[in-house]
Amino acid sequence: MSKKNTGHSISVEEFKLVNEPFYIPIKNEVKIFEEAYNSKIPVILKGPTGSGKTRFIEYMAWKLKKESPSSPLITVACHEDLTASDLVGRYLIEDQTTKWIDGPITRAARIGAICYLDEVVEARKDTTVLIHPLTDYRRLLPIEKKGELIEAPDGFMLVLSYNPGYQSITKDLKQSTRQRFVSIEFDYPPEETEAKIIAKxxxxxxxxxxxxxxxAIKVRNLREYGLSEGVSTRLLIYAGSLIKKGVKPIEACISTIVWSLTDERELQDSIEELVRSIFTE
Ligand SMILES: Nc1ncnc2c1ncn2[C@@H]1O[C@H](COP(=O)(O)OP(=O)(O)O)[C@@H](O)[C@H]1O
Ligand SMILES: [Mg+2]
Incomplete structure (x- = not known):
């Protein structure tokens, strides 16, 4: 995995997956994704933070593209100010000449990688303009500034992630966009599976x-009492890591779970009570 600094406010990671990422399938997501990939249908991963979306896409990239010599997966951490140029590329002036630099979506379309736009927000219209032609059957990426039209090769796939609880209506994906994708919903794993993940x-x-x-199950039930999002698998892993290092379980849970989840005193007290009903020290 390497992080690339493109000189702009954009965070791109290119994965070269050598070992199989640890991923326990929860439902039928592996099969659905595989068939979407084979059918050249783009995919949206929906779900709360820390529910395994990133791990899943890394696992799928490894599974589908083991033979691929170049990067199988290019991930872009999206944010509101991300522009089309950030994604497509731009001319840079270097030694008094202008040089075109491919953005991550262009690079993925050239080399046939999975392009993962993480936490995509559609606040900007130019994102939509880019995404739509890539999702129809011709899978085209027009680079207007260069007058170039890229036809994405077989290995290319566009994948978006978004967190329905977290995004506001105005940033929500438009129907005209979401109806171009197959959606896979992520939720927290069943208790026994989650325990296996935490231990591993x-x-x-x-x-x-x-x-x-x-x-986790008890805390997630508090969602009915005003907790906006349940505790993520990620936070539980943090708790497990601190405990493994010798931090007392209650203290570990307070730092990783109670304080991370909410700033509201009453809710914090309720969560702490749950922690104390399970751990004694
Ligand atoms: N099904 C799963 N199998 C293995 N690990 C998982 C699974 N779901 C979650 N995890 C663990 O939880 C962590 C957080 O998941 P992540 O993929 O980063 O969540 P998201 O991208 O949805 O925010 C991962 O790093 C991984 O350790
Ligand atoms: Mg993620």
Whole structure:
């Protein structure tokens, strides 16, 4: 994995996957994604933060593109100010000559990589203008500034992620965009699976992992009482990691779960109570 600084406010990661990423399938997402890829249909990964979207796309890139000599996956961390030029590319002046630099979407379309636009926001119209031609059957990427039209090769795939709970209506994906994609919904894994993930990723004992998975279920039930998002698998892994390093379970859970989830005192107290009902020290 390498991070590239493009000189602009854009964070791009190119993955070269050597080892199989650890991913436990939750439902039918692997099959759906595989068939979407084979059918050249773009995909949206929907779900709360820390629910496994990034890990899943890395796993799928590895699974589908083991033989690929170049980067199988190019990930762009999106934000509101991301422009079409950030994605497509731009002319830079170097040694008094102008030189075209491909942006991440262009690079993916040239080399046939999976292009993952993480947390895409459609606040800007020019994002839509880029995405739509790539999603129809011809899979074209027009680079207006260069007068070039790229036809994406077989290995290219456009994948977006978005968090329905977190994004506001104005930033929501438009119907005209979302109806061009197959959607895969991510939710938190079932208790036993989540315990396995926590143990494997944090290295904590299976007993601690099981307790954290149980705590997660209880905390997620608090969503009905005003907690906007349940505790993510990621936070549970953080808790497991601290405990493994010798931090007492209750203290670990307070720092990683209670304080991270909310600033509201009452809710914090309720979560802490749940923690104390599961851990004794
Ligand atoms: N199904 C899964 N199999 C293996 N690990 C998982 C799974 N779901 C979540 N994880 C773990 O949770 C962490 C957070 O998931 P991530 O993919 O970063 O979430 P998201 O991209 O949805 O915010 C991952 O780094 C991984 O350790
Ligand atoms: Mg992610």
């Amino acid at each position: 990723e944090s290295g904590c004992s299976t007993k601690i992992a099981a307790s954290l998975a149980l705590l």
